[in-house]
Amino acid sequence: MSTAEAMTMSTAVPMQMEVGIERLRLRNPFRISGYTFTEVPVAVVTVESERGRGRGEAAGVYYLKDTPEGIVETLERHRSIIESGITRQQLLELLPPGGARNALDCALWDLEAKHVGVPVWRLAGVDIVAPCVTTFTLSADGPPAVVSAAEALPHAKALKLKLDGDLQMDKERVRAVRRLRPDAWIGVDANQGYSLEKLKAIMPSFVEAGVKLLEQPLPRGREADLEGFKSPIPLAADESVQGLADVRGLRGRFQVVNIKLDKCGGLTEALAMAREARRLGMQVMVGNMVGTSLAMAPAFVVAQLCDYVDLDGPVFLAEDRHPSITYQDGSVYCASNVWGDVK
Known part of the structure; x- marks a missing residue:
């Protein structure tokens, strides 16, 4: 079967679905504007058929009240439809963007890879996968704590600072x-913490510090305020872009589209978003809502199409899955045996 044929497969077969919630412990509390996290609950979906077994993981979107509990409830509500057989295209029509669709969509990609004997990245139309420089995120703690966290990442080539809206x-x-890392690429994430007036006020200090990207x-x-x-620094839309339908409205306001599978509802729509953003002349970023390597692996496929990559979720966890993605010399790499393999 050719890659083109695999990408357009539309045959659905009966399957069994398992859904559960796992609570991932963080190494340390993680702070952003308006939130502090000590653990990350995720929903894990497994589908199994005569084709094989596929898995997907989703954390949901906390600021939209899209929780793992809600993910499980949504999938259970549609269990009979799913288990009778559903394609990824049908899933786009069945469920809205969000964690439930993400977990199931990724499980279906994994299942399809095993059925056709082609790794997911080839199914997705990606010619080759290679390590990507990833940002490593620093929590919005006080400056001494932020510096200490950065000191613990000497091999990071790119750092992303979470901000909290306190300009000083x-x-x-x-x-x-x-000052600590004059060599590093630095981006910042305001997490919706500024007004336009605050943004204008702090922008000169970001320019002076050589900040290369400013998220949300x-x-x-x-968005219209922009x-x-x-x-003078590229602006990336994060919370302002949930799915494919939002991409066109970003033109003239943002220069970068930050794609997260939990927001848009899976790898299928994420790939469409990346290609649409490119068509519209915007740059592309892939991010994460924190999770294990099972959640990062599908996003790593999207990363092959991106200008900016933020896939450091597992480094915040007390324990990851095995096999896991690897971090080396500031880059992230995901082998096919982590997820989406043909076996």
Whole structure:
């Protein structure tokens, strides 16, 4: 079977589905604007048929109240339809973007790879997979703690600082890390913490510190405030872009689209988003909501199409799955045996 044929497979077969919740312990509390996390619960979906067995993991979207409990409830509500046989295209029509669709979509990709004997990345139309430089995220703690965290990542080539909307503290965080790592690529994530006025006020300090990317400066719903704003640093939409339908509306406001599978509902839509963003002249980023290697592996496929990669989720966990993705010399790599293999 050719890759083109595999990508357009539409045959559905009966399957059995297992759904459960796992609670992932974090090594340390993780802070962003408005939230502190000590653990990350995720939903894990397994589907099995005569074709083989496929798995998917999703954390949901916390700020939309899309929880693992809700993911399980949604999938259980549609169990009879799913188990009677469903394709990825049919899934797009059955469920809205979000964690439930993500977990099941990724499980279906994994199952399909085993059925056709082609790794997922080939099914996705990716010619080759290679290590990608990934950002390593620093929690929005006080500057001394942020510097300590950065010191623990000497091999990181790219660092992303979480900010909390306190302009003075945010300036100090960025300056402190830049002093420590004059060689590193630095991006910042405001997590919706600024108004346009605050953004204009702090921008010169970001430029001075050599910040290369600024994620989601304004609250979701305030995208129009960026009309006509000429940012000297590329702005990436995160909360402002949930799925494919949102991409077109970002033009003229953001320069980068941050794709997360939990937001858009899986690898199928993530690939479509990446290609649409490219068509519209925007850059592409892939991120994560934190999770194990099982959640990062499908996003690693998307990473092959991206300008920016933020797939450091497992480094925050007390324990990851095995086999797992690997981090070396500031890059992330996911072998096919982690997920999406033909076996």
